[in-house]
Each structure stands twice: as structure tokens, then as C-alpha cells.
Amino acid sequence: MGIDALAVRLRAEMGPNQVLTDRQQLRTYECDGLAHYRVIPALVALPHTAAEVAAVVRACAGAGVPFVARGSGTGLSGGALPHAEGVLIVTSQLREILSLRPEDERAVVQPGVINLQVSTVSKEHGYYYAPDPSSQQICSIGGNVAENAGGAHCLKYGFTTNHVTGLEVVTPDGDRVRLGGAAPDTPGYDLLGAFVGSEGTLGVATEVTVRLTRLPETVRTLLAAFHGTDQAGAATSAIIAAGVVPAAIEMMDALSIEAAEAAVHCGYPAGAGAVLIVELDGPSAEVAAQFDEVTRLCDANGAFETRVAADDDERQLIWRGRKSAFAAVGRISPDYIVQDGVIPRTALPEVLRRIDEVASSHGVRVANVFHAGDGNLHPLVLFDARVPGEEGRAETVSGAIIDLCIEYGGSITGEHGVGVEKAHYMPRMFTDTDLDTMQLVRCAFDPGGLANPGKIFPTPRLCGERPGRRTGPHPLQESGVAEIF
Amino acid sequence: MSVLDDLAVKAGDDDVVCGVPARFVAAPASTEEAAALIAAARDLTVVIRGGGTKIQQGPPPRDLDLIIDTRRLAGVVEHAAGDLITVVRAGTPMAELHALPGQQLALDAPPTATAGGAVSANASGPRRLRYGTARDLLIGVTVVRPDGRIARAGGKVVKNVAGYDLGKLYTGAQGTLGLITECVFRLHPVPLDTAFVRATAPPTAVARILAAQLAPSAVEIDAGPGAPPEIAVLVEGTEEGVRDRAAALARLLDGEVTDLPPSWWDTPPWPPGGLGVKLTGVLSAVPALVKAVIAAGGTIRGSAATGVLHAGFPSGAPAGIPGVVGALRAAATRAEGHAVVLTAPDGTLDGLDMWGPVPGLELMRRVKDQFDPDHRFAPGRFVGGI
Numbered sequence: 001m002g003i004d005a006l007a008v009r010l011r012a013e014m015g016p017n018q019v020l021t022d023r024q025q026l027r028t029y030e031c032d033g034l035a036h037y038r039v040i041p042a043l044v045a046l047p048h049t050a051a052e053v054a055a056v057v058r059a060c061a062g063a064g065v066p067f068v069a070r071g072s073g074t075g076l077s078g079g080a081l082p083h084a085e086g087v088l089i090v091t092s093q094l095r096e097i098l099s100l101r102p103e104d105e106r107a108v109v110q111p112g113v114i115n116l117q118v119s120t121v122s123k124e125h126g127y128y129y130a131p132d133p134s135s136q137q138i139c140s141i142g143g144n145v146a147e148n149a150g151g152a153h154c155l156k157y158g159f160t161t162n163h164v165t166g167l168e169v170v171t172p173d174g175d176r177v178r179l180g181g182a183a184p185d186t187p188g189y190d191l192l193g194a195f196v197g198s199e200g201t202l203g204v205a206t207e208v209t210v211r212l213t214r215l216p217e218t219v220r221t222l223l224a225a226f227h228g229t230d231q232a233g234a235a236t237s238a239i240i241a242a243g244v245v246p247a248a249i250e251m252m253d254a255l256s257i258e259a260a261e262a263a264v265h266c267g268y269p270a271g272a273g274a275v276l277i278v279e280l281d282g283p284s285a286e287v288a289a290q291f292d293e294v295t296r297l298c299d300a301n302g303a304f305e306t307r308v309a310a311d312d313d314e315r316q317l318i319w320r321g322r323k324s325a326f327a328a329v330g331r332i333s334p335d336y337i338v339q340d341g342v343i344p345r346t347a348l349p350e351v352l353r354r355i356d357e358v359a360s361s362h363g364v365r366v367a368n369v370f371h372a373g374d375g376n377l378h379p380l381v382l383f384d385a386r387v388p389g390e391e392g393r394a395e396t397v398s399g400a401i402i403d404l405c406i407e408y409g410g411s412i413t414g415e416h417g418v419g420v421e422k423a424h425y426m427p428r429m430f431t432d433t434d435l436d437t438m439q440l441v442r443c444a445f446d447p448g449g450l451a452n453p454g455k456i457f458p459t460p461r462l463c464g465e466r467p468g469r470r471t472g473p474h475p476l477q478e479s480g481v482a483e484i485f
Numbered sequence: 486m487s488v489l490d491d492l493a494v495k496a497g498d499d500d501v502v503c504g505v506p507a508r509f510v511a512a513p514a515s516t517e518e519a520a521a522l523i524a525a526a527r528d529l530t531v532v533i534r535g536g537g538t539k540i541q542q543g544p545p546p547r548d549l550d551l552i553i554d555t556r557r558l559a560g561v562v563e564h565a566a567g568d569l570i571t572v573v574r575a576g577t578p579m580a581e582l583h584a585l586p587g588q589q590l591a592l593d594a595p596p597t598a599t600a601g602g603a604v605s606a607n608a609s610g611p612r613r614l615r616y617g618t619a620r621d622l623l624i625g626v627t628v629v630r631p632d633g634r635i636a637r638a639g640g641k642v643v644k645n646v647a648g649y650d651l652g653k654l655y656t657g658a659q660g661t662l663g664l665i666t667e668c669v670f671r672l673h674p675v676p677l678d679t680a681f682v683r684a685t686a687p688p689t690a691v692a693r694i695l696a697a698q699l700a701p702s703a704v705e706i707d708a709g710p711g712a713p714p715e716i717a718v719l720v721e722g723t724e725e726g727v728r729d730r731a732a733a734l735a736r737l738l739d740g741e742v743t744d745l746p747p748s749w750w751d752t753p754p755w756p757p758g759g760l761g762v763k764l765t766g767v768l769s770a771v772p773a774l775v776k777a778v779i780a781a782g783g784t785i786r787g788s789a790a791t792g793v794l795h796a797g798f799p800s801g802a803p804a805g806i807p808g809v810v811g812a813l814r815a816a817a818t819r820a821e822g823h824a825v826v827l828t829a830p831d832g833t834l835d836g837l838d839m840w841g842p843v844p845g846l847e848l849m850r851r852v853k854d855q856f857d858p859d860h861r862f863a864p865g866r867f868v869g870g871i
């Protein structure tokens with residue numbers, strides 16, 4: 001069945017307006033947040049129910065047509081990049097909160113529900129949804145599940161994978177299957193754990209059960225200004241070494257402070273070569289004691305100014321600079337690459353220095369704004385596409401940063417995913433067997449390879465191939481001890 | 486000479502898994518040696534043994550040629566205190582991981598259990614409320630697949646979304662997908678201070694604890710026939726914080742603050758040879774689960790604020806076991822959870838459904854077929870006869 005026949009079938013199964021084939025309309029979906037990769041899908045499906053998602057996937061399976069799930073399209077690694085001959089399944093019409101159960105600390109939501117909305121509706125009951133990517137005002141829970149999204153607060157609270165207890169997924173052959181549930185520890189393999197972070201390559205999530213977290217009694221936020229990133233890094237290590245686990249520790253370097261000031265006038269201390277934002281939350285008695293300790297450790301490690309947010313407005317102001325940093329960089333550079341790598345926290349000062357060396361040797365500027373507490377770097381590699389050769393140099397530096405992360409035992413991505421962008425880096429971090437082992441999972445879920453093909457893995461083997469199987473007599477038989485069997 | 490000849494010795498009288506005697510035992514001392522062993526043992530059925538604290542739980546293997554014993558595969562490879570991580574070999578006893586200087590692997594497991602066994606069993610104790618389970622604390626893993634190939638997943642950093650999270654798949658897999666040889670764990674600082682609050686109170690009081698702002702590390706209940714139900718809460722943190730919060734909890738529950746936990750803390754509620762069932766449910770259904778267990782004549786204990794509990798029954802009356810399990814399973818299903826039989830008196834497992842309904846079983850079978858196409862690793866010991 002070709003795409004035209006598929007369109008006829010899907011229009012009959014869903015409403016005619018839920019199937020797009022007009023090229024102009026399809027263009028709306030040609031990329032996600034990684035805008036320099038663009039592919040126009042052959043067809044866009046806009047299901048309204050889980051049953052419709054299953055119908056679309058089943059039709060794709062029957063026709064041998066690849067499909068790609070898309071939530072809000074904010075992904076930064078091209079995970080939701082369409083397939084030119086495939087169907088893009090957009091989940092944004094599946095946007096109902098199916099149940100809110102504060103007494104069970106759970107909510108059940110459809111995949112198109114926006115992250116922040118879960119917290120908004122939970123708040124009046126004293127709860128919130130802890131994973132808070134900076135994109136939380138627009139990204140979908142389904143996209144968060146697929147990317148295992150994180151945020152500033154995952155140092156203390158963990159990532160999406162720690163906050164999703166159940167899923168309904170449509171498998172690549174079109175079956176609706178439940179993984180996990182509302183209660184913890186469902187018997188059997190942790191397929192839920194394998195699905196979270198699989199970037200749409202194992203099927204489409206159609207229902208998500210999330211854990212709600214009690215709102216903390218107190219939140220206190222501190223801004224500490226240092227002369228350079230070395231001192232800010234040392235303060236971070238000292239805080240962790242003292243046994244304090246803050247809700248967040250974020251760092252910005254001079255260039256990203258400059259950008260944030262230009263954009264939102266956040267009024268960070270003048271002359272700062274680095275700032276740390278440290279947030280503590282929890283019971284008042286606990287937070288008060290730890291806050292003093294954190295302030296003392298910042299001072300002891302060279303902070304020349306510390307500011308404590310006196311109220312929620314001041315707290316918002318401190319965060320505004322940090323949260324606007326990506327967008328703000330646009331003010332000081334026409335183009336930039338957002339990198340996303342992870343290193344062991346203790347290597348921070350050394351890696352930042354080496355990033356600086358690589359950048360200056362290529363005549364490129366790098367602004368650093370990142371989750372210092374868990375070593376998740378977001379170097380912004382600045383360039384001007386109009387200057388010949390500059391983009392290429394920026395890409396070289398961006399790649400060199402990823403190599404540094406691998407060299408220090410870290411990861412090529414901490415929260416943005418592999419997608420299409422980093423598939424070719426996977427063999428640098430993993431051996432053939434490591435990748436092959438991931439393919440075993442892929443083949444169990446998706447033997448036909450139709451779910452978001454071309455993402456994560458550079459060159460997948462075919463399902464059904466069994467690597468390295470032994471043939472011939474057993475070594476025990478050969479060595480003459482076989483008779484004891 | 487193959488590695489198998491070098492390493493495998495004839496099994497002794499104790500090398501029995503649920504009544505099934507093994508033919509050989511081998512104890513490799515490194516990942517490479519384990520890989521060579523498993524590659525050479527391609528026609529053998531295998532059960533992995535760590536500390537052996539749990540090996541007799543679950544159904545017997547359909548067939549057993551070789552026990553791979555992990556206790557020589559031991560030792561802390563790295564403890565990076567500043568990064569709050571440790572890399573350990575799978576056979577390392579938990580006692581060693583509970584004694585890392587200034588830091589801890591926050592898993593409640595018996596001292597003689599091994600790191601690999603703790604991950605493979607994914608059991609949990611009281612502190613799961615605060616720290617999660619092995620699933621949440623394992624950030625990297627090295628395994629030898631059933632085909633003898635060595636694979637790594639995850640790494641040494643907490644934040645990592647490169648590729649599939651295979652550590653999750655191996656956590657709780659009970660050795661059916663291959664041998665774990667090395668684990669990387671996220672550590673936590675040892676709290677500056679701790680206190681327990683104990684009270685005689687019904688399980689319904691747990692909701693009040695959750696509604697308060699006291700961030701307990703564990704909320705355990707213990708209830709059984711003929712004794713008043715108890716609640717015990719663990720508070721961890723700074724000295725001032727713990728003092729304040731423990732006092733507030735004692736007021737809330739009309740209980741007392743103590744330095745030590747009650748004697749029943751982190752102990753299973755079943756006697757040796759008795760019936761032990763893990764019960765899970767949503768939080769609002771915990772009181773109903775307690776009622777169901779007491780009505781069936783059992784003792785219930787566990788993590789009331791996470792919905793993971795254990796029921797224990799004395800060793801007598803094996804004839805009534807299917808009925809008891811049926812009643813508990815019905816209660817667990819109403820609670821949106823599961824009732825899993827962990828241990829049962831000798832001779833009562835035959836025909837007993839240990840797991841009840843398992844969502845996603847068909848996909849699980851496909852996963853097993855991919856990793857272990859000949860079904861040699863712990864055959865028959867996992868859900869659905871996997």
C-alpha cells in the first residue's frame with residue numbers, strides 16, 4: 001500500500017481533517033527544535049484518541065511504512081524529524097488529564113499534555129510534577145517520556161524515568177500494551193524503564209501515569225558571584241562534599257551572563273566571571289540549617305557577593321537570567337549550536353579550561369550555562385553563518401567538546417537525546433557489542449524497524465541476525481568431559 | 486583446556502537451587518574470565534548465585550547444569566567521593582558498600598547479599614521512600630550476555646540519555662538475561678543525624694504523615710492478628726532539622742522519638758519455611774491491603790508511604806495457600822497493584838501462580854528470546870515461565 005492508499009484508509013478511520021497530505025500543511029512539521037535538519041513527511045496524522053494512534057500504527061505496520069511520533073516538537077536532537085516516506089503521528093490532540101489523584105500521588109495524562117500543566121493542576125492539592133525542563137511551558141509529557149527529559153531540579157529529584165510509573169504504549173505492530181502501572185514494582189522485566197528515553201524507537205506512548213511530588217514547605221534561592229568558573233566549580237564540589245543535596249545548582253559563565261543581561265536585565269553582580277544559583281527546598285528547619293552552610297561554602301571558595309532571594313519575585317528574577325540564557329545568546333551572536341554533554345562533576349574546572357582552549361584555538365566563542373550539580377554541560381558555541389568557514393569551525397569545536405566528555409568518562413547527551421544529530425557519536429561512546437545489545441531490545445519491540453528509523457543508532461543490524469553464535473561441538477565434549485552430562 | 490575445565494568444579498551438596506542440584510559450579514574472578522566461561526558453556530543451563538540470600542526464592546529452574554558463583558568477582562573498583570559514585574564488581578558484599586567512608590549506597594539489603602544480587606533481585610527495604618530502589622541508584626552496568634559477549638550500558642555520570650537504559654532491564658531480571666559483572670551506583674551522603682518516631686496507630690495515619698511537610702526517609706507499618714498496629718518513621722538530615730521534624734511527627738502520631746528502630750524494622754514478616762508475599766498498591770489502598778492480610782490470618786509489614794508491603798504467614802496449613810494467595814491477589818488487584826509470592830513452604834509451589842497477571846508479558850518473552858534464544862539462563866524461574 002502506498003501513501004495515497006494509506007491516506008484514504010486513515011481518512012476513513014479518523015476524521016478527514018485529521019490526515020494531512022497537503023504539502024503546505026506538511027511543511028509546518030518539517031523540523032523540531034533542531035531546525036537545520038528538515039524533512040517533509042509524506043503524511044501527518046492527528047489522532048484524537050489512543051485507539052486512533054493504534055489504528056495509524058497498525059496501518060503503517062500493514063503497509064510497511066515508517067512512522068515518527070511527535071509531541072510539541074521542542075526536541076533539540078532531531079528526534080521528531082519526519083521520515084520523507086513516512087507518517088508523522090502528532091500527539092498534540094491527546095491533551096487530556098485523565099485523572100488527578102493526589103491521595104495516591106499520581107496523575108494519569110495523555111501524551112500531548114504540556115509538562116507545566118501537570119504541576120499547575122496539582123498545585124492546589126499541594127503537589128507538583130518534579131521534572132522541569134526549561135521548555136516545560138510547551139513540551140509534552142509524551143516527548144518528555146521519549147527523551148527522559150530532565151531539568152534544573154533533577155540533581156535532587158531525578159529525571160522523567162524516576163517519575164513515571166506506568167505507560168500505555170502502542171507497539172510498532174499496533175498493539176496497545178500496558179507497562180508498569182499506578183503501583184510500584186510491576187512484576188517482570190522493567191520494560192517501562194527501557195521505554196523511557198527510547199526516543200520514539202520502541203512505539204508511541206498513549207497514556208502516562210506520573211508520580212506527583214509534595215510541594216516543599218520552603219524554597220530558598222541563593223545567587224553567588226565569583227571571579228571565575230574555577231572558584232564556582234570548587235564551591236559546587238564543596239557543597240556536595242559537605243553532604244548537602246540542593247534542589248538545583250546552576251552555573252553561568254561571563255559570556256552567558258553578558259547575554260542574559262543584554263536580554264532580560266537580570267542585574268547579576270557586576271564583574272562576575274561566573275555565577276552560581278543554588279536552590280534548597282524541603283522542611284523549613286532543614287533548609288535553614290543547610291542554607292547557612294551553603295552560604296559559608298560559597299564565601300569560603302571566593303564568592304565576592306551573595307544574594308538571597310527575599311521573596312518569590314526576587315527568586316524569579318534570579319532564575320530569569322538562567323532560564324532565558326539560551327534565547328539571550330541570540331543577542332550576542334547571530335547563530336549558535338547548543339551542545340549537551342555530561343562529565344563527572346569533579347572534572348568541571350579542567351574540562352571548562354579545555355573547552356576554552358579548543359574554542360580559542362579555532363577562533364570561536366563558547367558561552368557556558370549548565371547544571372553544575374550533575375555535570376551536565378550546555379556549551380553554546382557561537383558563530384555567524386554569514387562569515388565563510390565560521391559554521392564549520394563551530395561544528396568542529398562542538399564535536400571536540402563531545403569528545404572531551406567521552407574522554408572524561410561522561411556522556412554525549414544528558415537530556416537532549418541522541419536523535420539524528422548524535423547518532424554518529426554513539427560508536428565513540430559505545431562498543432559494537434554495547435550497541436548490538438541495545439538492538440536486541442529494539443528487535444523485541446520493533447522487528448520491522450518502522451518506529452522512528454534512523455534515530456539513535458548509526459547502522460542497526462537486521463533483526464533476526466544473531467551475532468556471534470557458535471556452531472560445532474561443545475568445548476566440554478571436545479575436551480573429553482562431556483560424558484558426565 | 487577450556488575456561489570451563491579450569492573454572493568449573495563438580496557441584497557439592499549445597500549447590501542446589503530450589504531442590505534442583507547443579508552439576509558444576511564455577512566462580513570467575515573477572516569480567517573477561519566470566520565471558521570466556523559463558524562462551525564455553527554455550528550448551529549449559531545456568532543459574533547465577535551471589536550471596537545466596539534469595540536464591541531459594543522463586544520457582545525452581547527447569548534444568549540446571551552450572552551455577553556461576555559471583556563471590557570471587559568482588560571488590561570496589563572505584564569510589565569517586567566528589568562525584569558521589571562507586572564502581573563495584575558484582576560479587577561485592579553489601580556490607581562493604583554500606584561502609585564506604587562518609588557515603589552510602591542507600592539500599593537496604595542484608596550484609597551478605599551482593600551488589601549484583603541486589604540489582605538482579607531489585608528487592609527493597611524501608612528507605613526506598615527517600616532513595617528509590619536499585620533501579621534508581623544503578624547508573625551503569627557491565628554484563629556478560631548469554632552468548633558470552635561483554636556489553637556496557639550507562640556510565641559513571643548520573644545524567645545520561647545516550648541510547649537505551651539497559652541497566653533498568655537488568656534490574657530485577659533475576660539473572661535471566663545474563664550475568665552482571667560490574668555495577669556503577671549513585672551514592673548518597675551519610676546523613677548527619679537520624680531519628681525514629683514510633684507510635685501505635687492504624688495505617689490510615691500514614692496519609693497524615695504524607696500531608697505534613699516533614700520529608701521522612703521511611704514510613705513503615707507493622708500489623709498482624711491480635712496486636713495493635715504500629716507505625717515507625719525514619720527522619721534523616723541536619724541535627725536541628727531532625728530534632729524539629731521528629732518532634733513534630735511524634736506530636737502528629739502521638740508517638741515517641743527513639744534512636745533505634747523497632748525490632749521488626751526491615752525484616753520479612755514470614756518465618757523460615759513460611760509463606761511470603763509481596764503486595765503492592767496505590768497509597769490510598771494501603772489500609773485495605775492491611776485489612777485483607779489480617780483477615781487471612783497474616784502479618785503485614787512494609788513501606789506504607791510507597792505502597793510496597795510484605796505479608797507473611799506461619800509455616801503450617803499448606804493446603805490453604807492457594808486460597809490465601811487468591812484472596813491477597815484480589816485485594817492487590819483492587820489496589821491496582823500485584824501480589825507476588827516470594828517464598829512458600831516446601832512442596833506448595835507446584836501449580837501455584839506466583840506472579841498473577843503480568844502486563845506486557847508477550848513483549849517480555851520477545852526480550853528474553855532476543856537475549857537468550859536458547860533459554861539457558863535461569864530457565865523457568867521468571868514470569869510466565871521465562
Ligand SMILES: Cc1cc2nc3c(=O)[nH]c(=O)nc-3n(C[C@H](O)[C@H](O)[C@H](O)COP(=O)(O)OP(=O)(O)OC[C@H]3O[C@@H](n4cnc5c(N)ncnc54)[C@H](O)[C@@H]3O)c2cc1C
Pocket residue numbers: 032033068069070071072073074075076078079080091111132133134135138139140141142143144145146147148149150151152199200201203204205206326415416452
Ligand atoms: C528552549 C528549550 C529548552 C529546553 N530545555 C530542556 C531541558 O531543560 N531539559 C530537557 O530534557 N530538554 C530540554 N529541551 C528539549 C525538549 O524540550 C525535550 O526533549 C522535550 O522532552 C521534548 O518534548 P516534545 O513534546 O517537544 O517532543 P518532540 O520534540 O515532539 O519529540 C521528541 C522525541 O520524542 C518522541 N515522541 C514524542 N512524543 C512521543 C510519544 N507520545 N511516544 C513516543 N515517542 C514520542 C519523538 O519521536 C522524538 O524522538 C529544551 C528545548 C528547548 C527548545
Ligand SMILES: Cc1cc2nc3c(=O)[nH]c(=O)nc-3n(C[C@H](O)[C@H](O)[C@H](O)COP(=O)(O)OP(=O)(O)OC[C@H]3O[C@@H](n4cnc5c(N)ncnc54)[C@H](O)[C@@H]3O)c2cc1C
Pocket residue numbers: 532533534535536537538539540541555575576592593594595597598599600601602603604605606607608609610611659660661663664665666751752753863
Ligand atoms: C532476611 C532478609 C531480609 C531482606 N531484606 C532486604 C532489604 O531490606 N532490602 C533488599 O533490597 N533486599 C532484602 N532482602 C532480599 C535479598 O537479600 C536481596 O535482594 C539480595 O540483594 C539478593 O542478593 P544475593 O547476592 O544474596 O543474591 P542471590 O540470592 O544469590 O541471587 C538473587 C537473584 O539474582 C540473580 N543474580 C545474583 N547475582 C547476579 C549477577 N551478578 N548477575 C545476574 N544475576 C544475578 C540470581 O540468579 C537470583 O535470581 C532480604 C532477604 C532476606 C533473607
